Amino acid sequence: MNKKNAPTNSRLSVLATSAAFIAFFSALFLYILRMIEPVLLYERFNISSVIIPFEESWTFLSEFLLRPGGPVEYLTSYLFIFFENNLAATIIITALAVLLWFSVRMLFKTSGSPWPGILAWVPTAAMIIPFARYDYTVESFVSLAICTLTAAIFIKVAPCRSVARIIIYVLAFSSLYYAFAAYAFAFAVFVIMREFQRNIKTATAFLIAALVITYLILSLPIFQPIPPDFTVFSIVPKWANELSKNALITAPAFMAAILLLTIVFVRKPAQKKKKRNKQKNSLGWLKPTASAIIVISACAVSLHYAFQPKHKTSLKTDYLTRQGKWNELIACGQKDPYLFVNPSYNHNLNLALYHKGRFETDLFKYPQDPKALTLEHHQGQKNRRLSFKAAQLILKLGYVNDAEKKCYELLESAGNWPDVIETLGLVNLAKDQTITADNFLKKLSHFPSHTEKAQALLNRKQGSQEAKLVEKLQSRALCNINLKKLAPNADNWFEWLLAKDPTNEMAFKYMMAHYLLTKQTNKITQHIHRLKDFGRAEVPRNYQEAIVLEIARSGNDNVVPSAWRPSDKSIAVYRRFLDACSRFKNSKQAKQALAQQYGNTYYYYHTFDLSGVGKW
Numbered sequence: 001m002n003k004k005n006a007p008t009n010s011r012l013s014v015l016a017t018s019a020a021f022i023a024f025f026s027a028l029f030l031y032i033l034r035m036i037e038p039v040l041l042y043e044r045f046n047i048s049s050v051i052i053p054f055e056e057s058w059t060f061l062s063e064f065l066l067r068p069g070g071p072v073e074y075l076t077s078y079l080f081i082f083f084e085n086n087l088a089a090t091i092i093i094t095a096l097a098v099l100l101w102f103s104v105r106m107l108f109k110t111s112g113s114p115w116p117g118i119l120a121w122v123p124t125a126a127m128i129i130p131f132a133r134y135d136y137t138v139e140s141f142v143s144l145a146i147c148t149l150t151a152a153i154f155i156k157v158a159p160c161r162s163v164a165r166i167i168i169y170v171l172a173f174s175s176l177y178y179a180f181a182a183y184a185f186a187f188a189v190f191v192i193m194r195e196f197q198r199n200i201k202t203a204t205a206f207l208i209a210a211l212v213i214t215y216l217i218l219s220l221p222i223f224q225p226i227p228p229d230f231t232v233f234s235i236v237p238k239w240a241n242e243l244s245k246n247a248l249i250t251a252p253a254f255m256a257a258i259l260l261l262t263i264v265f266v267r268k269p270a271q272k273k274k275k276r277n278k279q280k281n282s283l284g285w286l287k288p289t290a291s292a293i294i295v296i297s298a299c300a301v302s303l304h305y306a307f308q309p310k311h312k313t314s315l316k317t318d319y320l321t322r323q324g325k326w327n328e329l330i331a332c333g334q335k336d337p338y339l340f341v342n343p344s345y346n347h348n349l350n351l352a353l354y355h356k357g358r359f360e361t362d363l364f365k366y367p368q369d370p371k372a373l374t375l376e377h378h379q380g381q382k383n384r385r386l387s388f389k390a391a392q393l394i395l396k397l398g399y400v401n402d403a404e405k406k407c408y409e410l411l412e413s414a415g416n417w418p419d420v421i422e423t424l425g426l427v428n429l430a431k432d433q434t435i436t437a438d439n440f441l442k443k444l445s446h447f448p449s450h451t452e453k454a455q456a457l458l459n460r461k462q463g464s465q466e467a468k469l470v471e472k473l474q475s476r477a478l479c480n481i482n483l484k485k486l487a488p489n490a491d492n493w494f495e496w497l498l499a500k501d502p503t504n505e506m507a508f509k510y511m512m513a514h515y516l517l518t519k520q521t522n523k524i525t526q527h528i529h530r531l532k533d534f535g536r537a538e539v540p541r542n543y544q545e546a547i548v549l550e551i552a553r554s555g556n557d558n559v560v561p562s563a564w565r566p567s568d569k570s571i572a573v574y575r576r577f578l579d580a581c582s583r584f585k586n587s588k589q590a591k592q593a594l595a596q597q598y599g600n601t602y603y604y605y606h607t608f609d610l611s612g613v614g615k616w
Contacts (some may be wrong), residue, residue: 024121024124025094025097025098028094028097028128029090029091029094031128031455032090032093032094032128033086033087033090034308035132035307036085036128036131036132036312037312037316038083038086038089038092038131038321039083039084039086039089039317039319040134040312040315041083041089041131041134041136042080042083042084042089043169043315043316043318043319043322044134044136044215044315045080045136046135046417046418046419052068068177068178068180068181068548069179069180069181069182069183071178071179071180072139072142072143072181072183072493073139073260074177075119075142076136076138076139076142077604079092079138080136080138080447081448083136084449086220091117092138093131093138095128096127096138096141096142096145097124099142099145099146099149100123100124100127100141100144100145100148101120101121101123102120103145103146103148103149103150103152104119104120104123104124104148105119105120106121106149106152106153106156107148107149107151107152107155107190109152109158110152110155110156110192111152111155111190111194116525117592127141132307132308133308133311134308134311134312134315140183141401142467143180143183143186144182144183144612146176146179147176147180147181147183147184147186147187148187148190149583150176150187150188151186151187151190151191152171152190153189154168154172154187154189155191155194162199162201162202162205162330162511165202166202166205166209168207168211169191169206170209170213172187173187173188173209173210173213174213177213177214181481182591187209187212188206188207191206192206192207192210200581201340216342218345257426282295284538313332313345314342315345315490316332317329317332317344317345317348317349318344318348318385320348320352321348321351321352324355325430326351326352326355326356327352327356329348329349329352330349330352330353330356330358333349333352333366341367343369343371343375343386344372344383344385344386344389346366346367346368346369346372347372347373347375347386347389347393348389348585349366349495350363350372350373350513351393354506354509354510359509359513360398360509360512360513360540360541360542360543361540361541361542363513363516363542363611364542364601364602364605364611364612365602365611365612366515366611366612367611367612367613368605368611368612370514370518371516373510373514373517374390374393374493374510375387375389375393376396376515384410384413384414385407387410388407388410388417388419388420388423390406391403391406391407391410391423392423394406394471395423395426395427396431396473396476396506396507397476397493397497397504397507397510398473398476398477398478398497398500398501398504398507399493399497400427400430400431400477400478401478403423403427404424404427404431404504407420407423407424407427407600408424411424416447418444418447418449418450420442421443421444421447422440422441422450422453422454422457423445424440424455425437425438425440425441425444425454426469426470426473428440429457429470429473429474430470430473430474430476430477431477432474438458439456440456441458442454442458444457445458457470475501476497476500476501476504476507477501478496490539494507494508494510494514495511498511498530501535502530503534504531505534508527508530508533508534511527512524512527512542512543513581515527515546516542516546516602519606520552521546521547521549521550521553521606522554522559524543524546524547524550524557525546525547525550525559527558528543528560528564529545529561529564531564537563539564539565541570542602544567544570545566545570545574545601545602545603546602546606547559547560547564547565547566548566548570548571548574548603549574549602549603549606551566552574573598573601573603574603576601577594577598577601580593580594580598581594581607587607587608590608591608591610595610595613599611599612599613600612600613
């Protein structure tokens with residue numbers, strides 16, 4: 001009876017495994033695509049050494065081919081190019097998860113471990129954690145998956161003779177160590193664990209061979225030294241990486257780890273086949289139940305520790321800013337204005353409001369930080385991203401020398417950062433230094449993700465978008481002035497720019513925003529006449545409210561010409577605001593009570609130093 005049912009049970013088992021496989025990886029694909037959005041990994045790591053300029057030269061290739069771990073670094077750096085596309089990045093991560101699952105399952109199966117299909121789900125589910133934390137760990141998981149798969153194949157097909165077995169092991173470990181550096185020890189650990197069960201002498205030879213090969217490869221003169229910032233596993237803590245660089249600590253730890261894993265995980269052969277079959281029949285329900293519990297638990301733990309919405313928001317605002325998707329960026333602020341308390345978010349949001357023509361009306365619908373407007377006063381934090389954002393802004397405004405200085409500093413500290421290289425190309429085009437600009441743009445073209453943009457800037461066809469951008473930068477550029485020579489604050493920055501080009505609308509709007517945020521209402525009344533330089537006759541709401549406050553402060557109704565006087569509506573709102581404030585004993589009570597009704601007005605910000613708390 002059991003023999004007749006065996007084929008049916010086998011088919012059901014295959015169908016159940018296939019269904020679980022499809023369901024799990026389909027869900028994983030959708031989760032990565034919709035929740036993690038791996039394109040944000042590109043946004044985070046385009047500042048680091050993960051992204052490199054690819055060149056067709058031996059000098060470039062030798063940097064990777066002449067050191068252990070170089071080949072996998074080259075491969076994963078090339079794969080990183082595809083992370084600029086969300087769908088392509090999701091496919092890569094899902095394919096990597098499938099490879100890891102297959103490798104681990106095959107390893108457990110060939111090692112004779114119980115329930116290989118169940119145990120393979122655990123590392124696969126855990127793999128999502130570093131990606132959801134926006135760590136680029138493709139190199140780690142590619143290396144581990146291939147080394148694990150190689151170990152499984154070795155255990156299954158290696159010859160039984162000790163000499164031949166050792167020779168194949170030496171060749172395999174040497175190749176893996178050259179390709180994946182220290183990740184090859186994963187192969188050694190799994191093979192030696194299994195070999196201890198088979199032949200202790202051969203296992204000892206494997207262990208000694210792994211250590212000797214490592215030292216021999218590192219001592220070869222053809223190989224370049226391992227970079228000081230090289231880390232064995234990018235998914236382990238920094239202290240573990242530091243320990244891994246010390247051979248005196250690594251070698252004994254490696255041996256101890258093998259012995260411990262062998263004791264814990266290596267399965268002893270069953271002595272009585274009949275007894276094992278009886279247990280298998282009596283506990284037939286346990287396998288699917290345990291499988292479901294393990295998979296669900298692994299996924300739950302992974303998702304609990306993985307997803308970080310604040311980190312995602314930070315990267316997404318940077319991504320939307322770089323892509324110029326201003327409406328989506330503003331929509332993020334409308335969903336949760338308090339996300340933009342951070343100076344970096346706030347700077348991005350203000351750029352979006354400027355580009356969508358809402359800078360002068362909706363500025364105080366969101367929490368505002370005066371220092372976030374230009375980010376100049378946040379440079380002491382030595383934050384590369386903030387420094388680069390400040391460089392981009394002052395370049396667009398017209399201060400090319402300061403933008404150039406910041407970019408050169410970033411190039412020295414961050415290395416090959418394509419966005420910085422592009423900005424230096426634009427800086428030199430603005431200064432009409434075309435030879436230097438073309439050199440930067442040619443270097444930019446070696447980054448596959450920036451090749452098209454670099455070629456467009458190199459060609460600069462008349463009437464093209466790139467040619468118009470260069471003309472705009474040249475018309476605004478102040479090439480002989482440094483910001484440090486001006487006042488330490490931003491009060492005079494914009495006036496110099498408007499003296500150079502009165503039609504520099506960006507300088508005008510940012511100047512007025514600066515005066516609003518620093519509560520210099522007298523400056524608003526002094527410069528309100530510049531609206532006519534842009535063919536505008538209507539005074540925006542924020543400026544009207546500032547003029548009302550200046551009239552109240554100075555007691556002079558004629559602080560501005562009649563053409564620029566505030567509307568009756570703005571004056572009426574201010575009177576109601578004053579009446580409402582007078583009903584409360586202290587400012588704290590008034591601040592809380594009036595937030596919903598007046599929290600989006602300049603009156604509220606000027607009085608309580610708070611904005612973005614009103615009702616939309």
